[in-house]
Every structure is written in structure tokens, then in C-alpha cells.
Amino acid sequence: MHRQDIHVRQISDIAPHGAVSPFRFGRFWYYREEDRWEWSDELARLHGYESADSVTPTSDLLLQHKHPDDRHRVGELLVRVRLEGEPFSSQHRIIDMRGVVIPVIVIADVLYDRKGRRVGTYGFYVAASETNHESAQNRTADSPGGERGLDIDDFVRRRSTIERVKGALMLAYRLNAQQAFDLLVWRSQESNTKLHVLATSIEARFNDVDVPSQARLSLDRVILSAHEASRR
Incomplete structure (x- = not known):
């Protein structure tokens, strides 16, 4: 086969x-x-x-x-x-x-x-190639291709969606912010989908992701104890 x-x-x-x-x-x-x-x-x-x-x-x-x-x-x-x-x-x-x-x-x-x-x-x-990190990070929220003339509210809304999805990828795959962005840009280019469209689609399916109970318990501990570290 x-x-x-x-x-x-x-x-x-x-x-x-x-x-x-x-x-x-x-x-x-x-x-x-x-x-x-x-x-x-x-x-x-x-x-x-x-x-x-x-x-x-x-x-x-x-x-x-x-x-x-x-x-x-x-x-x-x-x-x-x-x-x-x-x-x-x-x-x-x-x-x-x-x-x-x-x-x-x-x-x-x-x-x-x-x-x-x-x-x-x-x-x-x-x-991700290290030589491409800066150029990838500087792409607009509409990569690939980009769109000019977005009003500021629209741009901020799209960027916020991308940032939320980056955060989810960082948590799920233990990535830093740059690596999460690299992964999104790569899938955007592989699927020939604008970056903000891809991010919006991923965010819309967050509820489809099965989060193990042990992962939630770990996050619970972080949330409940984070203030202690901030006071040190």
C-alpha cells in the first residue's frame, strides 16, 4: 500500500x-x-x-x-x-x-x-528558519498577500484574534510567541489563507479542543497561586 x-x-x-x-x-x-x-x-x-x-x-x-x-x-x-x-x-x-x-x-x-x-x-x-523571524513577524494581519487601507479598529480586531490564537498555541505546544507566530504564518501560506482568516477559523473551533482534566487542574493551580509569585 x-x-x-x-x-x-x-x-x-x-x-x-x-x-x-x-x-x-x-x-x-x-x-x-x-x-x-x-x-x-x-x-x-x-x-x-x-x-x-x-x-x-x-x-x-x-x-x-x-x-x-x-x-x-x-x-x-x-x-x-x-x-x-x-x-x-x-x-x-x-x-x-x-x-x-x-x-x-x-x-x-x-x-x-x-x-x-x-x-x-x-x-x-x-x-522555522531564524533568518525569517523578523520578516515574518513584520507581516500584516492579512498575510499572505496583505490588504492596504484597513481602518484602525479593523486592524486591531484582527491583530487581537491572532494574538489570542498565538496564546493558545503557546500553551498547547509550549512555544514562545515567535514560534507560535511562525506556526500560524506557515499554515497560512501552506493553505493559501489570509492569516487573520485562518486565526478566526481556529479561534471559532476552540470549543472543539478536548482539554484533559489534568491540564485544567494544572492551570487552576497556576491561576490560584500566581499572586504569590507577584508579591515576592
Whole structure:
């Protein structure tokens, strides 16, 4: 079974025509029964290989490329992915063939075959290039493309939406503000959707996000004890 035989859902598998992303990213497909990985050329290059044809990705190879401090945690995640086939996300560091440490965000969803059976997972690695941080942050609330002539109230409203979504991403993925913005800009460009439109759509679906009770308890403790730290 190859990825062209798979019907995928929720995450777009094809970049829109003409979309150009300043961020390094790559796609992967994982087939549980075969314990088999496929990488896009971009993901192979992110790991330091010439192309997808020049490497045979395996679960062991993936772990070899993880930073030693992240390897155990990612290894446990890979076991759950194979046994349960659930969607997942992860923020960790990889080490490419040159020994360069690269922080990445991995977002994955369930992979289905044409009969609707779960056969694995698929998704993206995203690594923002440091040289693009300033230019990305300076984009308007209407990236990509931008619109001129927005009145100040409209601009503030759109920017506020983006900031709220950034905050949610920072909490969920343990990102800083720049990384959260990078992730939004990347998805905006990948989906060819204006940034404020994408942020508005994400915010509208906040209630669809399942927040584990343990996470809420942790936030409760932070809220109830934050004043103590402010008095020190």
C-alpha cells in the first residue's frame, strides 16, 4: 500500500499552487502494520539527506536523529503511535547529518485507507528558519498577500484574534510567541489563507479542543497561586 492509495483527512497533503513558505518543513506518512515510514524530499533534506530516495527512514533511524535529551520521550510517543494509531503532536529537537540541532514541531493526524480503516498517521515537521523571524513577524494581519487601507479598529480586531490564537498555541505546544507566530504564518501560506482568516477559523473551533482534566487542574493551580509569585 502506498500513500497515493490513501484517503487523508483534515490536514492538506498538497501545497496550494504558487504558495511559498519561508519555513523549512516536510511531510511524512507512517503505516502501522508494516512499521514503515515515508518521507518527502523536504523532510529528508531537513534531516541532512540529499532526497527521500537517498534514505530509508525507519523508527530506529528517527530515534537516532532525535536529540539525546528528547529521545526517550519521543520513543515512548512512537510506541503509542504504532499501538494506538492516534493523532499526536510533539515539540522536540532533531540532529541532522551535519550534527546541527534543529528544534521542530511535529503535527500528525490519522491516516485512513479508502475503506475508512485506520492504517497509520501522516503529518508535518515544521522548523522555522531564524533568518525569517523578523520578516515574518513584520507581516500584516492579512498575510499572505496583505490588504492596504484597513481602518484602525479593523486592524486591531484582527491583530487581537491572532494574538489570542498565538496564546493558545503557546500553551498547547509550549512555544514562545515567535514560534507560535511562525506556526500560524506557515499554515497560512501552506493553505493559501489570509492569516487573520485562518486565526478566526481556529479561534471559532476552540470549543472543539478536548482539554484533559489534568491540564485544567494544572492551570487552576497556576491561576490560584500566581499572586504569590507577584508579591515576592
